Amino acid sequence: MTTTPSGNALLPDLTTFDAVLFDLDGVLTPTAGVHMHAWKLMFTELFEAWGVTKPYLDEDYFLYLDGMQRYEGVSRLLASRDISLPWGSPDDAPTAETVCGVGNRKNIAFAETLARDGVAPYPGSVAMLDALEAAGVPKAVVSSSKNAEAVLTAAGLRERFDVVVDGAVAEVEGLPSKPAPDMFLLGAARLGVDAARAVVVEDAASGVAAGAAGGFALVLGVDRGAGADALLASGANVVVSDLSELLSADSAAAAQ
Numbered sequence: 001m002t003t004t005p006s007g008n009a010l011l012p013d014l015t016t017f018d019a020v021l022f023d024l025d026g027v028l029t030p031t032a033g034v035h036m037h038a039w040k041l042m043f044t045e046l047f048e049a050w051g052v053t054k055p056y057l058d059e060d061y062f063l064y065l066d067g068m069q070r071y072e073g074v075s076r077l078l079a080s081r082d083i084s085l086p087w088g089s090p091d092d093a094p095t096a097e098t099v100c101g102v103g104n105r106k107n108i109a110f111a112e113t114l115a116r117d118g119v120a121p122y123p124g125s126v127a128m129l130d131a132l133e134a135a136g137v138p139k140a141v142v143s144s145s146k147n148a149e150a151v152l153t154a155a156g157l158r159e160r161f162d163v164v165v166d167g168a169v170a171e172v173e174g175l176p177s178k179p180a181p182d183m184f185l186l187g188a189a190r191l192g193v194d195a196a197r198a199v200v201v202e203d204a205a206s207g208v209a210a211g212a213a214g215g216f217a218l219v220l221g222v223d224r225g226a227g228a229d230a231l232l233a234s235g236a237n238v239v240v241s242d243l244s245e246l247l248s249a250d251s252a253a254a255a256q
């Protein structure tokens, strides 16, 4: 494995690969926390209203929702409480008692926070985008979220990516949710690169598993709360806590 300019032999140099495919929430922007909070608000209220015995817990986010497409996440969480609802349709109203309706209900809280607080990307991630651009390495965003375009725009990052495969694209193309590799493989195909020569960067166990299943050259985990052990167990080759760890001391300092 090649090393970073900082000389840490344990860490890869992402500029030596043919392309880098980034997850968005929790990798480029701190919006995994916004999703986590919105799910908690919505499910806490819903479970109280429905009289569900086991309340929503923070660990439920990492077990069932993190990195998943909206309705897949809802379906998995409801199954954990032995609740079965009709799937419904993506255009269901937020009041509909369907899997899609429940997912759309959570989006109200997410959209409110995004509009109110905006998004500041992680400085270390922006510095990594700078380094990749300087080296001419193609890059994509592969996000399960249907809010990815709005988040990228709010963070001022949208124009830095020619290829964005998000939850809306997955819906149109009929692609299964991570941990299936399909969304990442479409990202690689749209960049015109071979997965076996490209990198996946992910903060969610489901996303790391998707990268591993897709046969990517390197699956880099970023631990923003899922836990390094969980990311390694799901197939990450290396785990860092911030992308600045992969940069030279000078670029990392500039990112502060």
Ligand SMILES: O=P(O)(O)OC[C@H]1O[C@@H](O)[C@H](O)[C@@H](O)[C@@H]1O
Pocket: 024, 025, 032, 035, 036, 065, 066, 067, 068, 069, 070, 073, 107, 143, 144, 145, 146, 147, 148, 167, 204
């Ligand atoms: O924004 P949407 O379409 O509701 O997608 C939600 C999901 O988007 C993913 O990007 C996040 O990693 C998940 O944790 C989140 O639940």
